[in-house]
Amino acid sequence: MNGFQMLRAATVNEAASLLQEHQDAQLIAGGQTLIPSIKHGLARPAVLVDLARVEGIRGIIVGAKNITLGAMTTHAEVAASADVRRVMPALSALAGNIGDRMVRNMGTIGGAVANNDPAADYPAALLALNATVQTDRRKLSAAAFFVDMFTTALEPGEIVTSITFPLGAFAAYEKFRNPASRYAMVGAFVARDNGEVRVAITGAAGVVFRFTAMEEALRKSFTAQTADSVVLSADGLNGDMHASAAYRAQMVTVMTSRAVTAVGRLQ
């Protein structure tokens, strides 16, 4: 594995100054994507700034109108939280199905969000639930945050500190998992809030996106039958050794329909 120097930060400010001092530095959160990437030579950072001991960016806070997850909160902690299960069961289930139990013990929401893997689960939840990404500099809406494949609106040296999800929506997430990597070949996060319906799709394209034609149809009639009748064009979708673009387009409808059924059961 390529060599690098590891620097530990104790506070967000210290992490920010270390990033400024070392222009070729990269943050490490849980490391479940970054370490394999370094092994494969896909990332070659000279310096890693370790967020593991940074205070105040780990933990779950449930408020009256929202829930905030510190950036260094692991998937296992989110999945095990009785608070998360009570106020947002869809998020709890999503976290409990990321990777496998060992990966969930290390991987973090902040790392997952900042990495913006096109097949990651959390971006779909953030987009469908209108979450806000808090950084050390500003707040960003999920819609503004996820820009493109492995690309976010984060500026150089900017650090994700927490994610806030508004409460109130009925929501469900369904994914078709790659049986080896456990990433979403296609994942659909459906959120229904009063008359509003949002459908976010991950795994199907270069970056998470809202399936607006599906949303419009579901706004008029929120049923699995309606979802089954809305088909996404395969143009521009991912096609690879695991699934063709046409197959993924079909899975978008299937996963959305299952999520709609699951939301229906909640209401």
Next chain:
Amino acid sequence: MTSISMTVNGRKVQASVADNKLLVEFLRKDLGLTGTHVGCDTSQCGACTVEVNGSAVKSCTCLAVRADGATITTIEGVAAPDGTLHPMQEAFREHHGLQCGYCTPGMIMSTIDLVKHRPDVSEAEVREAMEGNFCRCTGYQNIVDAVCAAAGKMKGAGK
């Protein structure tokens, strides 16, 4: 190089390690604890699973420097000091939950973690929860039998 100290299987260890040294390399090469295996080295197979601060993790995807200060248990630290096997080890033996045995240390470390967190785990849940451990001999049936049997005993013993 960074100076680190940790407790491994109840023993305090101190070392100076390269920042890019993986935890699994540290355990195997520096400490000689070769019971922890490297299967895929890509975070998929789970042969390298160890317990760090009470949670099972894949030591091929952890850096040794980040385990500074941690309490670690490897397969060598699972049995009682007098050699009495842990109920999970005993169940793997009793149910012949192995073929070549290469994946076994990781299977045991990950399922001890599973049963500790979910004492009432069902057989279906065991199958689902073991998705991060591969047995390339495909001897899963006896492995699942072993885990279910051990879960019952661990619950009884309050372990």
